[in-house]
Structure formats: C-alpha cells, structure tokens
Amino acid sequence: MRNHSCCNKQKVKRGLWSPEEDEKLINYITAYGHGCWSSLPKLAGLQRCGKSCRLRWLNYLKPDLKRGSFSPQEAALIIELQGILGNKWAQIAKQLPGRTDNEVKNFWNSSIKKKLISHNVHAITTSPDMHYNGNSEEGFFSLNANPNWTLSSQQDQLYLPTPTPMLHGFDHGDLKLDQTNYGANLVQFPTPPPMAAPSNSSFYDPLWSLGYQPHEKFDPNQELQNFSTGGATQHYIGNKLIGPSITAPHYDENPLSSMIPKPCENISGNCCGMPYLCASQDLDPLSRLPYFPASFDYPHDPYVPNNHMEYMDMPSCHHRT
DNA sequence: AATAAGGACAACCGCTCTCTA
DNA sequence: TTAGAGAGCGGTTGTCCTTAT
Numbered sequence: 089m090r091n092h093s094c095c096n097k098q099k100v101k102r103g104l105w106s107p108e109e110d111e112k113l114i115n116y117i118t119a120y121g122h123g124c125w126s127s128l129p130k131l132a133g134l135q136r137c138g139k140s141c142r143l144r145w146l147n148y149l150k151p152d153l154k155r156g157s158f159s160p161q162e163a164a165l166i167i168e169l170q171g172i173l174g175n176k177w178a179q180i181a182k183q184l185p186g187r188t189d190n191e192v193k194n195f196w197n198s199s200i201k202k203k204l205i206s207h208n209v210h211a212i213t214t215s216p217d218m219h220y221n222g223n224s225e226e227g228f229f230s231l232n233a234n235p236n237w238t239l240s241s242q243q244d245q246l247y248l249p250t251p252t253p254m255l256h257g258f259d260h261g262d263l264k265l266d267q268t269n270y271g272a273n274l275v276q277f278p279t280p281p282p283m284a285a286p287s288n289s290s291f292y293d294p295l296w297s298l299g300y301q302p303h304e305k306f307d308p309n310q311e312l313q314n315f316s317t318g319g320a321t322q323h324y325i326g327n328k329l330i331g332p333s334i335t336a337p338h339y340d341e342n343p344l345s346s347m348i349p350k351p352c353e354n355i356s357g358n359c360c361g362m363p364y365l366c367a368s369q370d371l372d373p374l375s376r377l378p379y380f381p382a383s384f385d386y387p388h389d390p391y392v393p394n395n396h397m398e399y400m401d402m403p404s405c406h407h408r409t
Numbered sequence: 410a411a412t413a414a415g416g417a418c419a420a421c422c423g424c425t426c427t428c429t430a
Numbered sequence: 431t432t433a434g435a436g437a438g439c440g441g442t443t444g445t446c447c448t449t450a451t
Binding site: 411412413414415416417418419420421422423424425426427428429430 | 432433434435436437438439440441442443444445446447448449450451
C-alpha cells in the first residue's frame with residue numbers, strides 16, 4: 089500500500105487513535121497551532137502521517153466540535169441541503185456549526201439514506217416531474233418542471249426569475265443564505281391559510297418548504313387547491329393541507345442518494361398547544377422532525393410562528409398524476 | 410449464553426484543487 | 431508555464447457496539 093507523500097520516510101501508525109496520541113496532538117496544536125500538517129507529527133512526537141493528524145484534529149479533537157446525535161432541526165437542514173447541493177458534505181457541514189463533513193456524511197449514509205430509500209423508492213422512480221440532464225457534476229436541474237428555477241451544481245446557486253419578498257422569512261436553522269451565496273431565498277413560507285388543528289395524525293416533510301412559490305393566492309373558499317412548489321405540489325381541501333406530491337429536485341443520478349423523505353410517518357406532540365399524534369417520535373431525529381415541546385417556538389426562525397407549520401392528515405404520499 | 414447480523418462512526422484512500430517556486 | 435507539495439473533499443472500508451435469534 090502506498091504511503092502519503094507526507095509520510096513516505098516515516099514508519100507511521102494506522103488505525104484508531106489512542107488517548108495518548110490524542111493528548112499529544114491536542115497539546116501540540118494548542119501550543120503551536122497545526123502549521124504544516126506534514127511536519128506536525130514529527131514535531132508533536134507522533135508516529136502518524138500528517139494527513140491522519142489533520143483528519144483526527146478536524147473531525148474529532150477540535151474544541152468547537154459538537155458531539156452527540158443530530159437534532160431534528162439539523163436532520164431537516166441536512167436533508168434540505170443535500171437535496172440542493174447533492175453530496176457536498178463540506179458545504180453542508182458549514183451550515184451546521186460544530187459538525188464536520190465526515191459526521192454529516194456518516195449521518196446521511198447510516199440514517200437518512202436508509203430511511204429515504206425505504207420510504208421513497210417508488211415515489212421517486214415513478215415521478216414524472218424530475219428533470220435532470222443526467223450529469224451530476226455539471227448539470228442543471230429544474231425544480232419540479234418549473235423552468236424558471238434552476239440550480240447550478242457548479243456554482244451552488246439557486247436562481248429565481250424575480251426577487252421574492254421575504255414576507256415570512258425562513259432561514260431554516262443555521263442556514264444563512266446570504267452567507268452561502270445562493271443569491272435567493274431558497275425557502276419561503278407563503279402567507280399561510282388559516283391552520284386547522286390536526287385531527288389525529290400529522291406529517292411533516294422538511295422538503296415541502298423547498299422552492300415554494302409565494303405568488304399563488306390561497307382562496308379559503310375553494311375546496312381543493314394546489315400550491316405548486318419547487319419540490320412538491322401542496323394540496324389543500326379548504327384550509328387544510330392534505331399533502332404534497334412527492335417530487336423533488338435532484339441532480340445525483342444515483343437513484344438511492346436522490347431520495348427525498350416522504351411524509352409518511354405519524355408524528356405527535358404538542359405544538360403551540362395543538363396536540364398531534366406520533367407513531368414513532370421516540371425513534372430518531374428524522375421521525376421527530378416536527379416535534380417540539382409545548383410552547384416552544386420554532387427555534388431557528390423567530391419570524392415563523394409554529395402555527396405556520398404544515399400538517400396533513402393523509403396517511404400516504406400523493407403523487408401528481 | 411453464544412453467535413450472527415446490522416448499525417454507527419472513525420479512519421483511510423485516492424483524487425482534485427490551490428499555491429508556490 | 432509547469433511541476434511538486436500541501437490541503438481539502440468525497441467515497442469507501444474497518445472496527446466496535448448493539449440487537450436479534
């Protein structure tokens with residue numbers, strides 16, 4: 089096996105790091121900074137290659153890293169960003185303070201992807217609304233057949249045809265769009281219809297919020313209305329959201345990695361005093377995405393009260409036909 | 410209680426990009 | 431202009447732990 093150029097002449101240790109090695113690395117970087125990684129191991133008294141030291145520091149030892157499981161908000165943000173950026177883990181991790189690209193990637197591969205695969209393979213493979221030119225590296229995709237919304241995977245920018253006023257701004261967690269140079273509001277909530285309290289089950293899909301077009305007016309008198317979105321059409325009966333069609337922007341040709349979650353898990357809790365049912369709230373962040381304690385405003389966006397969250401009562405996903 | 414299977418996550422590999430001489 | 435070194439990134443593998451049988 090070939091060694092890295094930085095450790096060609098050294099006999100390097102491999103595998104898991106011992107506490108003693110960690111301590112040496114921490115002590116050295118704390119005192120002197122990492123400087124040139126290739127020369128660090130010798131200076132720090134470590135039998136490792138510089139690359140290994142860098143990885144260990146960045147992914148595990150750095151003091152500002154957040155350890156522990158992902159919160160529902162983090163999970164939702166990862167899902168959203170993966171849908172937009174694809175497997176750009178470093179860029180996704182930048183929107184999650186204290187999380188590393190490796191951590192996000194592992195979380196995606198071990199938790200989210202499996203869930204999406206098991207839930208969505210049919211919905212995605214039969215979706216008529218996915219428009220993608222087949223090249224994940226250079227491609228553009230259009231969002232749900234809306235030719236005016238395109239995302240360049242090279243420039244990582246979403247282009248909207250016209251500026252859309254942020255009536256109900258929503259930066260979704262730590263995502264600050266103006267910092268990431270998207271040049272557009274990726275996520276917007278419309279002026280919401282009067283929200284009916286969920287009856288006995290609710291669903292939430294963080295991707296519902298992607299690409300929402302706020303221009304369409306809601307008419308509470310009309311019995312069935314569709315709000316087209318970037319990733320889904322949201323169906324209303326009266327003022328109750330009954331569910332999106334599951335179509336989402338993707339530019340990864342791997343069908344397994346381009347899944348989006350479908351809102352097929354019953355979720356319960358107490359949101360702004362509105363009780364709702366959950367079949368699996370104790371499972372993991374993904375199944376608990378909409379769950380917040382009572383009287384708990386959505387923690388990342390002071391502009392979006394919880395009662396703007398969207399609910400549906402249908403126990404299955406809806407496809408545009 | 411023993412063993413197999415699966416999940417989670419740390420670490421490695423190889424490629425690409427950037428910088429500099 | 432170009433080659434080499436360092437750094438960064440994404441995909442993959444290996445290892446340990448938990449759960450199921």
